[in-house]
Every structure is written in structure tokens, then in C-alpha cells.
Amino acid sequence: MRNELNHIEEIENYLEGRLSAQDKAAFENRMRTSDSLREEVNIQRQIADRIRTNAFKSELAAFHLAYMAVPAKKFAWKTILLNSLVGLACLGSATAAVIYVTTRNNSTAAETKQVAQTLPTEKINTPVEVVPAVEPEKEEESAETKIQSKIRPSGSQIVGPLELDLSNLVNKIQKIDAIDNRYTEMSPVFTRWQFDAEKGTDTIVMAGSNSFVHFPGGILVDKNGNKVKGEVEFRYREFNDAAQMAFSKTSSTWNDNGTKYDLQAAGMFEVRIYKGNEEVFVQDGKSFKIDYNLKKDNTDSTYFLAMNKNQQWEKIKKVELKKQTSELVPKPTKFVLKDRKGKGEALGKILVKIYDAQTGVVIDWAKAGVAGTPTPWYATTKADSSYRPLVEKPGTVDLEIKARGYKKMRVNGVRVMQNKVTIVKVNLLSRKRNNYVWHKANEMYAGMDTCKVRYTFDGDATTNANTLVESKDKIAVTEKELKKAKHKKSKTNAGLTTASAKYKPTRIHLFKTGASYVIQDSIRNAYGSAGKGKKKGKDKGYTTVGNWTVAYEPRKNENSGNVKEGLKCTSTGTYYCAKVTPSTELLRMKATYLDETGAMIQNAKSICVIDRKKGNAMALNLDEVVKSKDAKIVLLLTSDNKLYGMDEDEYKKAMNVKTGEWALKLKRINISRYDELNRMFNLNPTVN
Amino acid sequence: MNNATLIAQLRSGQPNKALEELYKGYPVIRHFIKTHGGDDDDARDVFQESIMVLYRNVQKDDFVLTANMTTYLFSITKYMWKDILKKKNRQVNFVCDNTAEEEDVKNAQEEEEKFKWLDEILGTLGEKCAEILKMTYFAKMSMDEIAQKLGYKNVDTAKTQKYKCLERARSLAAELNLTTESNRS
Numbered sequence: 001m002r003n004e005l006n007h008i009e010e011i012e013n014y015l016e017g018r019l020s021a022q023d024k025a026a027f028e029n030r031m032r033t034s035d036s037l038r039e040e041v042n043i044q045r046q047i048a049d050r051i052r053t054n055a056f057k058s059e060l061a062a063f064h065l066a067y068m069a070v071p072a073k074k075f076a077w078k079t080i081l082l083n084s085l086v087g088l089a090c091l092g093s094a095t096a097a098v099i100y101v102t103t104r105n106n107s108t109a110a111e112t113k114q115v116a117q118t119l120p121t122e123k124i125n126t127p128v129e130v131v132p133a134v135e136p137e138k139e140e141e142s143a144e145t146k147i148q149s150k151i152r153p154s155g156s157q158i159v160g161p162l163e164l165d166l167s168n169l170v171n172k173i174q175k176i177d178a179i180d181n182r183y184t185e186m187s188p189v190f191t192r193w194q195f196d197a198e199k200g201t202d203t204i205v206m207a208g209s210n211s212f213v214h215f216p217g218g219i220l221v222d223k224n225g226n227k228v229k230g231e232v233e234f235r236y237r238e239f240n241d242a243a244q245m246a247f248s249k250t251s252s253t254w255n256d257n258g259t260k261y262d263l264q265a266a267g268m269f270e271v272r273i274y275k276g277n278e279e280v281f282v283q284d285g286k287s288f289k290i291d292y293n294l295k296k297d298n299t300d301s302t303y304f305l306a307m308n309k310n311q312q313w314e315k316i317k318k319v320e321l322k323k324q325t326s327e328l329v330p331k332p333t334k335f336v337l338k339d340r341k342g343k344g345e346a347l348g349k350i351l352v353k354i355y356d357a358q359t360g361v362v363i364d365w366a367k368a369g370v371a372g373t374p375t376p377w378y379a380t381t382k383a384d385s386s387y388r389p390l391v392e393k394p395g396t397v398d399l400e401i402k403a404r405g406y407k408k409m410r411v412n413g414v415r416v417m418q419n420k421v422t423i424v425k426v427n428l429l430s431r432k433r434n435n436y437v438w439h440k441a442n443e444m445y446a447g448m449d450t451c452k453v454r455y456t457f458d459g460d461a462t463t464n465a466n467t468l469v470e471s472k473d474k475i476a477v478t479e480k481e482l483k484k485a486k487h488k489k490s491k492t493n494a495g496l497t498t499a500s501a502k503y504k505p506t507r508i509h510l511f512k513t514g515a516s517y518v519i520q521d522s523i524r525n526a527y528g529s530a531g532k533g534k535k536k537g538k539d540k541g542y543t544t545v546g547n548w549t550v551a552y553e554p555r556k557n558e559n560s561g562n563v564k565e566g567l568k569c570t571s572t573g574t575y576y577c578a579k580v581t582p583s584t585e586l587l588r589m590k591a592t593y594l595d596e597t598g599a600m601i602q603n604a605k606s607i608c609v610i611d612r613k614k615g616n617a618m619a620l621n622l623d624e625v626v627k628s629k630d631a632k633i634v635l636l637l638t639s640d641n642k643l644y645g646m647d648e649d650e651y652k653k654a655m656n657v658k659t660g661e662w663a664l665k666l667k668r669i670n671i672s673r674y675d676e677l678n679r680m681f682n683l684n685p686t687v688n
Numbered sequence: 689m690n691n692a693t694l695i696a697q698l699r700s701g702q703p704n705k706a707l708e709e710l711y712k713g714y715p716v717i718r719h720f721i722k723t724h725g726g727d728d729d730d731a732r733d734v735f736q737e738s739i740m741v742l743y744r745n746v747q748k749d750d751f752v753l754t755a756n757m758t759t760y761l762f763s764i765t766k767y768m769w770k771d772i773l774k775k776k777n778r779q780v781n782f783v784c785d786n787t788a789e790e791e792d793v794k795n796a797q798e799e800e801e802k803f804k805w806l807d808e809i810l811g812t813l814g815e816k817c818a819e820i821l822k823m824t825y826f827a828k829m830s831m832d833e834i835a836q837k838l839g840y841k842n843v844d845t846a847k848t849q850k851y852k853c854l855e856r857a858r859s860l861a862a863e864l865n866l867t868t869e870s871n872r873s
Contacts, residue, residue, distance in 0.1 A: 005851040008858070043861050047854070048825045049747065050806040055826035056703065056743050060736055063707045067714070680837075 011044050065189070188244060190235035190272070197228040197275070200288075211238065211269070212291040219286035220273060228280045232273050238293075239268040243635055247606055250574060253583065254305060254313040263313070263578035264611075266302050267294040270574045282571050291565045294577055304567055307574040319564055319577065591662045593636055595644065601666065603638040610635070612648070636666055643669045645680075691753050698746045701827040710739060713758040717765050724769065725778055734772070738764040741796040763789045809860040817853035824850060 013019050014027050031038050195201040200217030213236065220228040239245045245265040254261045269292065273280050282288065294302070305313040569575060593601040610633040631648035638644075644666035646654070654664055669680070697706035717738075718731035726734070741764050745751045753760055766782065767790050773780050810818065820838060823829045829837070835846035 004855060005848060008851045008854050009847075012854070039862075040858070043858055044854070046803055046806060047810070047857050047861060050803050050810060051821050051825045052747065053740070053744065053803075054807065054810065055701075055822045057740065059703055060707065060739055060743075063704060063711070064732065064736060067711055 008044070011041050012048075014041065015045055015048060188237045188239060190237045190270075193234040193236070194231050195234060197230060197232045197280075201234075211293045213271075213288065214290070215288045216286075219283050219288065220275075220280045221283045222275065222278060222280050225283075227283075228275050230275070232275045232280060235272040235274065237270050239265075239270075243608060243610070244268075245608075247608060247635075247637060248574075250307060250576070251311070251313060254303075254315070254578075254580060256315065260583035261580040262583050263303075263305070263576065263580055265576070265578050267292060267577040268574065271569065271572045273572055279572075282569070285570075287568045287570045289566045289568055290575075292567050292575075292577065294564060302564075302577050303580050304564075305576045305578065306569070306571065307576070313576060316568070316575075319567075591664050593644070594663055594665045596665065596667055598665070601636065601638065601642075601644060603640050603642075605637050605639040607634065607636045609633070634664060634666065635669075645669045691757050694757050695746050695751070695753070698743055701829075703743075707739070710742075710758065710761060713761055717762060720762075720765070721769055724782055725773060726769065730769075730772070734765055734768050738768055740800075741768075741793055744796045744799060745792055760789065764793055767793045806861060809857055812860065813853055813857055816849075817856070820846070820850045821853055821857075 010027070014024065019027060031041060193201070195215070196217070197220045198217050200215045200219070201213075213234070215234065218227065220232060222228055239248055245268045248268065250268070252263045252265075254263055269290070271290075302319045304316045304319050306316055308314045564577070567575070593604055593607075595601050611630055612633065632651045633648055634646040634651060636644040646664060646666045650665070654662065694706050694709060697703060714731075714735055717735050718728065721731040721734060722728070738761055742757075742761055755763075770780050770782070771793070810821075813821070816838070820834060823834045823837070831843045831847050831850075834840075834850070835843045838846065840846035840849065
């Protein structure tokens with residue numbers, strides 16, 4: 001390693017307490033005499049601390065989601081009553097025993113003392129603290145969670161003298177609970193949305209998935225065929241990776257008039273609607289539509305199938321996918337940055353809503369701020385030099401952008417014109433020694449790894465040029481110019497230090513959702529590092545690495561494949577997008593599943609075979625596995641929740657068997673969270 | 689689970705068991721918040737932030753906890769909620785009785801404010817760097833394990849990659865730190 005890296009390692013060893021006493025003393029000696037070393041140590045410590053804190057935040061948020069997803073035990077006064085009765089019974093028995101012992105035989109004091117010692121007097125005398133029956137909100141009650149609900153510990157709800165007796169049991173239960181949680185994550189949680197059944201809803205943005213649902217009013221009926229009125233709850237979930245699809249307990253074969261096809265998953269979703277606790281249905285002959293974000297960018301013919309009442313797939317239509325998504329979205333339009341004299345066009349008002357990327361729940365910024373989350377939008381005006389969130393009120397906020405340059409902080413407004421509707425994207429730009437920092441606009445919620453921001457313009461642009469961004473710059477007005485845009489220095493003007501910074505997004509697309517325009521983005525690597533004379537030529541010292549990825553734009557290695565618009569759904573239930581292959585084309589072999597010791601794996605419940613390269617996932621019958629020349633991952637789940645896996649290399653080796661019984665040796669996989677499995681095997685379908 | 693075990697687990701980079709233990713107190717805290725002017729969202733936010741306060745304290749070598757962990761957590765929550773109510777000019781009709789914990793909350797909040805600028809930098813490092821640094825500092829994995837998990841050729845490659853990431857973070861931090869200081873001056 002380079003000297004510099006060795007130096008960093010040495011600091012790390014010091015911070016992590018890995019230096020010997022002698023080395024540590026020497027290091028501290030150096031620190032005493034060197035300000036720069038002290039500073040370096042300090043920065044490195046802060047970075048490590050921050051990484052730890054952020055990682056823990058993520059863990060905490062994920063834990064919370066998992067915790068809330070598990071339905072609480074239906075705790076009621078009955079439970080308290082029952083516990084109390086049992087407690088009283090114990091107390092009664094104990095008291096009776098004492099009375100019996102003391103009255104039967106007016107024995108010695110020592111004897112009485114001995115008997116008394118055998119009773120949990122201290123516990124009995126402890127006041128019973130009745131904790132209110134509070135429980136987490138209920139989430140979806142899947143088969144797995146139903147099982148969990150039976151074993152979920154009631155924790156603090158266990159009261160009084162029984163606490164001691166039950167604690168061991170609670171601990172055991174907790175262990176089971178913890179083990180099972182990771183596998184319930186294979187069953188994704190529903191995103192929920194309420195709307196009026198008679199009015200329907202124009203667009204539901206499925207946060208975290210890029211899918212959209214368009215639901216007309218008046219198409220829902222109850223189980224008796226009566227029209228449903230009032231508020232209903234729309235529940236939607238997507239199966240995001242190969243294992244989730246494969247372990248979803250749905251068949252991966254399709255019988256089309258006697259011809260069997262194997263389904264190779266390109267995406268799967270489920271829709272349910274409830275009125276109170278009763279499931280309601282789509283009226284015969286009616287339908288709703290979904291713009292579905294396929295998990296695999298499959299340019300081959302893909303079939304759209306629905307699960308019928310007999311749990312069999314039925315073809316709805318063949319879907320021809322375009323290779324590019326450009327036809328689905330309006331083309332990028334011009335960008336204008338306000339000039340410092342206020343010439344140009346107004347930014348208007350925007351309505352800002354932030355959605356939790358995982359649950360789809362609207363988050364309000366103020367609360368996120370209270371939770372200690374960095375809110376990256378700041379007002380920086382001449383009069384107000386303090387760092388503060390631009391949005392301070394809870395709930396949905398009508399936000400008028402008022403941004404002026406302050407010293408070396410400056411706000412750039414990027415305005416997108418589209419059919420007279422204006423959408424504003426504002427980034428905060430700070431400048432020091434020719435360095436630029438584009439502040440992120442999408443990381444503001446506690447503990448979430450990602451959080452998408454949705455800016456919905458209210459469609460009523462108001463011109464108020466005086467309140468807008470001050471800048472001497474002119475940002476390129478066409479996409480072409482944007483691509484060519486480079487940084488240039490400019491002069492200090494009227495007390496404002498400004499510099500010309502050309503914003504260089506790689507892609508900016510808008511797409512129409514009903515009456516509004518939505519832009520979803522994530523800004524990454526948005527840091528311009530420069531200076532120090534590293535670069536030469538006219539761009540000396542200036543680089544801006546801006547990678548602004550927008551919805552519908554597939555990103556490498558991420559789940560953002562093609563969106564197929566307007567898939568017609570005539571019922572609630574499970575839908576599947578898949579490439580189909582005649583079953584006869586695949587060689588199936590009878591398989592025996594062995595663990596690492598060569599012993600037969602007991603209680604095998606379900607198996608899936610994943611072809612990462614093709615992004616295919618197949619749930620298979622346990623007695624036959626596809627034999628293929630392509631490398632595949634095999635995962636096997638037992639009914640007692642043990643997970644086994646075989647990686648691609650092992651699969652290739654095992655494939656050499658020509659005929660007969662095929663013994664697959666699988667390794668036991670121990671994971672503490674489901675995403676570890678995903679990381680281990682990279683299960684997300686590849687975007688070609 | 690005793691305090692020492694909980695603290696060890698929180699420090700270990702595998703906090704789920706500790707969180708399970710701490711979340712036993714969530715229903716009570718949620719009830720408290722809801723009966724004192726808050727709603728479910730408030731309960732979630734305040735509880736999570738309280739755990740963050742606890743976590744930050746636990747990272748300190750000299751952190752000693754005399755009370756039961758859940759009692760301590762409840763106490764922190766009360767202070768945080770009191771603080772929020774005060775900021776909203778709302779009436780506070782409960783008593784917080786341990787100033788030591790109030791101090792903890794304030795310190796943790798100040799720390800959060802002080803260092804959140806580092807998120808800018810960490811966000812720019814790229815996924816691979818984020819992953820490798822997280823595995824090092826949070827999950828406390830060995831370089832062997834990291835190399836294996838992230839598919840590096842060998843430990844040395846992984847190690848070099850890690851320190852390159854750290855080097856980049858350090859240099860960006862140094863620059864941004866100067867920028868921020870200059871802007872504030």
C-alpha cells in the first residue's frame with residue numbers, strides 16, 4: 001500500500017485500540033507535537049463514528065419496520081384477567097399451604113420459616129403493575145405472521161407474580177421470533193392506501209417501486225355483489241427479488257390448454273382491497289390499471305398472467321416491451337436558472353411530499369427533523385445566515401422557493417418547463433477553494449437508506465421574479481448544452497461571491513401522472529472535488545460529478561427495469577409477468593437434497609432455482625430440479641425454517657451427472673436478516 | 689438481559705437482540721406519548737431517537753449505566769418529548785426527574801448536529817465504499833470476511849480498497865470542514 005494508506009491504517013489501529021502499549025504511547029507522543037496529525041485522527045474518528053451511527057440508524061429503522069410488520073398478539077383484558085386469576089390461584093394456593101402447614105402442625109418457628117422461604121413471598125408482595133394493553137399497529141397478517149402472532153411475546157404485558165415464572169418462556173419465544181423474522185421478509189409487506197371507493201383514485205404512486213396504480217371509482221363490490229361505498233384500504237406489494245418470487249408459494253408453471261410452460265419471473269405483484277376487515281372485489285366487467293415496473297428488463301416477449309381462483313395462472317396478454325423507456329416519458333425540456341436580476345421566469349409554488357421508500361407512508365419533514373435527521377433543504381438568505389430547514393411545518397407543505405445567495409452559499413434553481421407547468425429542483429451549492437458540493441435532496445429521513453422525494457407541482461405557477469434565485473449564471477437551456485456544460489469562474493459582484501457552475505445532470509425525465517407531473521430522483525456522487533492543481537487545461541480545478549437518476553431510468557444493478565404502462569387488472573389478487581418456456585425444453589431430474597455432512601435434509605418445504613444472469617427465478621417441485629448448462633443458485637427452505645443454498649459453482653459441478661438421481665449438496669445458510677441473503681447471492685434480477 | 693450484555697450487543701454491530709429487548713419497552717412509551725399529546729408517529733420518532741441517544745452513549749468507553757436500560761430509555765424519551773412539547777409551546781404535564789439524562793439527551797443532540805455534515809461526504813463515496821466501511825466500523829468484520837463477502841481477490845486488495853475509501857472520505861471531510869468553517873466565519 002502507499003505510504004498515505006499505511007498512515008491511515010496506523011491511525012485506524014490507534015482508534016480501534018489495536019496498537020501495543022508502546023506503539024500507542026509513541027503515537028500519542030507524535031500527536032502531542034503535531035497539530036495536523038491530531039486533526040487527522042480527529043477527522044478519522046468522526047468519520048468512523050458517523051458510519052457507525054448511520055449504520056445503526058438503518059438497522060434501527062429496518063428493525064422497526066419488521067417489528068411493526070409483525071402483528072401484535074391479540075392482547076385483551078381477557079389475558080390480564082386470566083393471568084390475574086392464575087396469579088390469584090397461585091397466591092391462594094400458597095396462602096392455603098402456609099395456613100395448612102401452620103395450623104396442621106403448630107410446628108417450630110424454624111419449620112415455619114423454612115416453609116415460608118419456599119414461597120415467592122417477595123414476588124407475591126410486589127404490587128402488580130398493570131401496563132395498559134398497548135400494541136403495535138397491525139400490519140399484514142400473512143400465513144407466516146399468523147404463526148408469529150401465536151408466539152409473539154407480550155413483553156411488559158406480563159405482570160405481577162407471574163413475571164418470574166414466564167420469563168424463561170418469553171425468552172424462548174423471542175428466540176423463535178427472531179429466527180423467523182428474516183424469512184417473513186421473503187413475504188414483502190403491503191403498502192397501504194386509503195381512498196373513497198366511489199371516487200377512486202387517479203394515481204397511487206407506489207413508493208420504492210416506480211409502479212403506479214390508476215383506480216377508477218365505483219367498481220368495487222362486496223362478497224354479496226353490493227356496491228361498496230366510503231373509504232377502502234388498497235393494499236399492494238411487489239415481490240422484489242428472485243427468492244421472494246420463488247418462495248411466494250405460487251406455481252411457476254402455466255398450463256395453456258394442455259401445454260405446460262415454465263415461468264421465468266420478470267416481476268410479480270399482489271393487490272388486495274379491504275373495506276374495514278372485509279375484503280372487497282372488482283365488479284365483473286370492470287377493471288383498474290397499473291403501470292408496472294418490471295423487475296427485469298426483458299426485451300423478449302413477456303406474458304402478463306393472473307392467478308385464478310383455482311390457484312392456476314391464466315394468461316391475460318402478451319406484453320411487448322420496448323427496449324428503452326423513452327416513449328413512456330415526455331422528452332427532457334429546457335432548464336433555466338434565474339439570473340441575479342430576477343429576469344427570466346418564476347419558479348412558482350410547489351407541493352412537497354416525502355414518501356418513505358419502503359412503506360409508502362408520507363413523512364413530514366418537521367418530524368423527520370425532530371428525529372435528528374439532516375434536512376438538506378436550507379434557506380440561505382442575506383438576512384438569514386443560519387442553517388435551517390426550508391420546510392418547518394409539519395405535514396404537506398406549500399413551499400415557495402425563496403433563495404438568495406449568501407456569502408459563498410448559493411442556491412441554484414433548475415426550472416423545467418413542460419406544458420406551462422413548472423417544476424423546481426433546488427440544490428444548495430457551497431463553494432470553497434473552487435470546490436462545489438451539491439447537497440442531496442433525498443436523504444432526510446431517519447434511518448432510511450433511501451428516501452424518495454416526490455415533488456408534485458400544483459399546476460398554478462405564480463410569477464414573482466423578485467423572490468427568486470440570485471445568480472449570475474446562466475445554465476444551459478437545452479439538454480445538449482447541459483451535456484457540454486462546464487464550470488467557469490466569474491467575478492464577485494455586489495458583495496456576492498458567485499461562480500458559474502453549470503449543472504450537468506446525466507438524465508432528467510418527467511412523466512405524467514394524471515393531472516400532475518412528478519419527478520423522482522436520487523442524486524448520487526454529487527460532489528465536485530477540485531483544486532490542488534490536479535487538473536490542467538481550461539477546466540483546471542473544476543469537476544462536478546453529478547449523477548441524477550430519475551424514475552424510469554434503469555440503473556445498473558438496481559431494481560428499476562422497464563415500466564409497462566396500463567396493465568389491465570380485472571380482479572384483485574396476484575399478478576405475474578414472466579417469460580415462458582415450454583417445459584419440455586428443460587431437463588428435469590429427480591433430486592436428493594443433502595446437507596454438508598451428506599445427510600438427507602429433512603422437512604424440505606420449498607425450493608427455488610435462480611438464474612442471476614437471466615434474472616429468472618423458478619419455484620420448483622421438490623422432486624425435480626431443472627438441469628441446465630447455465631449456472632444457477634439453488635435455495636431450499638425447510639418447514640422448520642432452515643435455509644440451505646448452493647452457489648453457482650457448486651451447481652455447475654453437480655450438473656455433470658448425466659441421468660438418474662441427482663444429489664444436490666447444499667450448505668446451511670445462517671443469516672440474521674433477509675437482506676444478507678440478498679447480498680450473499682445478489683438476488684436482484686440483473687438489468688440487461 | 690442485563691445491562692452489560694445489552695451494551696455489548698449494541699457495540700457489537702449486531703444489535704438486533706438488543707433492539708428486541710429495548711423494543712419491549714416500546715408499547716409503554718407509545719402509550720405515554722399518546723396520552724401526553726402525541727400520536728403514533730411521534731412515539732416512533734421519539735423512541736427511535738431515544739435509542740440513538742442510548743447508542744451514542746454506549747459507544748463511549750466510560751459509559752456506565754446504573755439504572756435498568758429500559759428505565760433509562762423511558763427517561764430519555766420523556767426528556768425528548770418534553771423538549772418537543774416545549775418547542776411547540778405546548779403544555780408539559782409530566783415530570784422528568786433525572787437531570788443526568790437530560791444532559792445525555794442534550795449532548796447527543798449536539799453531537800448529531802455537529803457531525804451530520806459528514807453525511808454529505810459519506811453519501812458521495814459510492815456503494816462499494818459505503819459497504820466496506822460499514823462492514824469495518826459497524827459490523828466489525830475482519831478483512832478476511834469482508835474480502836470474501838464483497839468478492840475481492842484477496843485480503844490485501846480489500847484492505848487497499850478500504851483505505852482508499854477512507855482516504856477519499858478524509859480528504860473530502862477536510863475540505864468541506866474548511867468550507868463550512870469559512871462560511872460560518
